Amino acid sequence: MxxxxxxxxxxxxxxxxxxxxxxxxxxxxxxxxxxxxxxxxxxxxxxxxxxxxxxxxxxxxxxxxxxxxxxxxxxxxxxxxxxxxxxxxxxxxxxxxxxxxxxxxxxxxxxxxxxxxxxxxxxxxxxxxxxxxxxxxxxxxxxxxxxxxxxxxxxxxxxxxxxxxxxxxxxxxxxxxxxxxxxxxxxxxxxxxxxxxxxxxxxxxxxxxxxxxxxxxxxxxxxxxxxxxxxxxxxxxxxxxxxxxxxGWPLHPDAEPVHRRSAASVDIGATGGVHVHYRAVEQANIVMGCPSITASDDRRYVMSVMNAIFGGGMSSRLFQEIREKRGLAYATYSFSAAYADAGYFGMYAGCSPTRTREVIDLMGEELEKLAAEGITDAELAKAVGQLSGGIVLALEDTGSRMSRLGRAELVTGEFVDVDTALQRIRQVTVAQVQELAAELAGSPRTITVVGPFTSPAELGFPL
Missing domain, CATH: 3.30.830.10 (Metalloenzyme, LuxS/M16 peptidase-like)
Structure with a gap:
């Protein structure tokens, strides 16, 4: 060996x-x-x-x-x-x-x-x-x-x-x-x-x-x-x-595994829009976002860094602006999900129904600000530290390591060890984060609201 x-x-x-x-x-x-x-x-x-x-x-x-x-x-x-x-x-x-x-x-x-x-x-x-x-x-x-x-x-x-x-x-x-x-x-x-x-x-x-x-x-x-x-x-x-x-499963010596899914990105053709779902609740739940990168996209490490800075913790931009500075929500964060040929990026906040439109506007403004002005070197360093610690701590559990092997085999077709993953996170640049943020900010935006509303017009959006 x-x-x-x-x-x-x-x-x-x-x-x-x-x-x-x-x-x-x-x-x-x-x-x-x-x-x-x-x-x-x-x-x-x-x-x-x-x-x-x-x-x-x-x-x-x-x-x-x-x-x-x-x-x-x-x-x-x-x-x-x-x-x-x-x-x-x-x-x-x-x-x-x-x-x-x-x-x-x-x-x-x-x-x-x-x-x-x-x-x-x-x-x-x-x-x-x-x-x-x-x-x-x-x-x-x-x-x-x-x-x-x-x-x-x-x-x-x-x-x-x-x-x-x-x-x-x-x-x-x-x-x-x-x-x-x-x-x-x-x-x-x-x-x-x-x-x-x-x-x-x-x-x-x-x-x-x-x-x-x-x-x-x-x-x-x-x-x-x-x-x-x-x-x-x-x-x-x-x-x-x-x-x-x-x-009794057939185990033929020359049989090959099935092919992995195609990693070719498909055009979702998203048009955005506002979707309201009525619930007689005391809080409006807002999710806003757009289609994003696939699971094997080389920019997945850039997405991790951007997400950490934008809405990945208590020091993130969303949390600081919406909760800490304005007291508009208890929970607010950003997230992403990636699959073989499609993915999405989103933001969430739960707020008083009377502040729903204000929170929606703030979420959009923060994304646009990130796209227009980019991030600082200090924010990049903090995100790299946050993600590096999360990667290492997660892999102290055998279940996480088992799942990592499954994702490598089924999704990316590549095994990446801890040192290499950390290296890729550290190679992310300020310019790459701003470029990805600009792509997301320029995409048609889907807004979903669950709360005591019956139509987008109640939030000031056209029908």
């Missing part, structure tokens, strides 16, 4: 990188990053096209394992909307080998925790356990992913549970504001659909549709397994291979 390996590493789907070795269970294996005595990142492509990425952390007594399917709510066809989220629930409800209680008990008995997350472009089933319980965790989650029975009675029960989950979100006006903003700013794109589905979609989706979605996407070539903590890469590969083989 070399003393160290540079760690902005492309991840070809075949896995034939330098430093690799092949074995029947480990498949096409390669060293991605690391040095002796420290964390080691390795990647293998197993028979069937299953990808396994691990980060071995010698001092850890725990490990987090995640089974990823690169399919999310954007991938649902007509009649299947909500199926991805439905499957997230149903996979915990029993397999051919285990009941729902067996699955829950397996983790409770070792003091572990398991869960799942559905996103717009992926679904992940994960668990954090003691290192000695990792074989159990792999076996149970592999069984869930490969052998779910999708029992009709359980499906109807979970239909009610998911409807309650949606109702809970709809009772939160801030959550509604964010969801409605995404629907408007990405209108016409599959990413605009809510991850959990709508009540109408959940009520109407059939077991056959959910079963078809499962059979179509839950297969070896779509599967990515990532793990971080106290583990051995070859052992993880062996356990994954055995568990999937036992389930």
């Amino acid at each position: 070399p003393n160290s390996l540079a760690a902005a590493v492309p991840l070809p789907l075949t896995g034939h990188e330098a430093g690799g070795k092949d074995s029947p269970a480990s498949g096409k294996s390669s060293l991605i990053s690391g040095k002796p005595g420290g964390a080691i990142v390795r990647r293998s492509v197993l028979p069937g096209g299953v990808r396994v990425l691990t980060e071995s952390m010698p001092d850890q007594r725990s490990a987090t394992i995640g089974f990823w399917i690169g399919v999310g709510s954007r991938d649902e066809s007509g009649g299947q909307h909500g199926s991805t989220h439905f499957l997230e629930h149903l996979l915990f409800k029993g397999t051919r080998r285990r009941t729902a209680l067996d699955i829950a008990s397996a983790f409770d008995e070792v003091g572990g925790e398991s869960n799942a997350a559905t996103a717009k472009e992926s679904t992940c089933y994960y668990a954090r356990v003691l290192d000695e319980a990792l074989p159990m965790a792999i076996d149970v989650i592999a069984d869930m992913v490969t052998g779910a029975v999708l029992d009709p009675r359980e499906l109807e029960q979970e239909r009610s549970v998911i409807l309650e989950e949606i109702a809970m979100d709809n009772d939160d006006p801030a959550e509604v504001a964010h969801e409605k903003f995404v629907e408007s700013v990405l209108a016409g794109h599959a990413l605009a659909r809510p991850i959990g589905g709508t009540p109408e979609a959940i009520r109407s989706v059939t077991r056959e549709s959910v079963q078809d979605h499962y059979a179509r996407h839950y297969r070896p070539a779509e599967l990515v397994v990532t793990a971080a903590g106290g583990l051995d890469h070859d052992v993880v590969c062996q356990l994954v291979f055995e568990a999937i083989s036992a389930a």
